[in-house]
Amino acid sequence: MHPALENLCGPGKSLKAEAPDANEIAGLLRTGVARLHDARNSALALGPEVWRILDKCHNTRNLGEYEGLLDVDERLVKDLINATQSVVDALNR
Numbered sequence: 001m002h003p004a005l006e007n008l009c010g011p012g013k014s015l016k017a018e019a020p021d022a023n024e025i026a027g028l029l030r031t032g033v034a035r036l037h038d039a040r041n042s043a044l045a046l047g048p049e050v051w052r053i054l055d056k057c058h059n060t061r062n063l064g065e066y067e068g069l070l071d072v073d074e075r076l077v078k079d080l081i082n083a084t085q086s087v088v089d090a091l092n093r
Contacts, residue, residue: 004067044090053083 064070
């Protein structure tokens with residue numbers, strides 16, 4: 001179990017520790033990959049560089065929100081602004 005979840009498990013707590021299920025994990029990964037593939041090939045037709053920036057920013061936000069690790073620099077902000085503009089432009093087409 002991920003250490004961040006350990007404090008939520010145990011008697012009187014909201015989560016119960018369970019053994020990993022390889023079939024469930026494989027199914028979730030297949031579903032995620034299929035959805036990402038569909039989204040990337042949607043009508044927006046955004047290049048992989050835009051998706052990489054959006055993914056990096058999403059992961060950075062999650063680290064800040066859930067683990068208190070917020071590492072944002074000026075380059076990431078500029079890249080996010082450019083990626084966001086690409087999304088806006090694609091939506092307006």
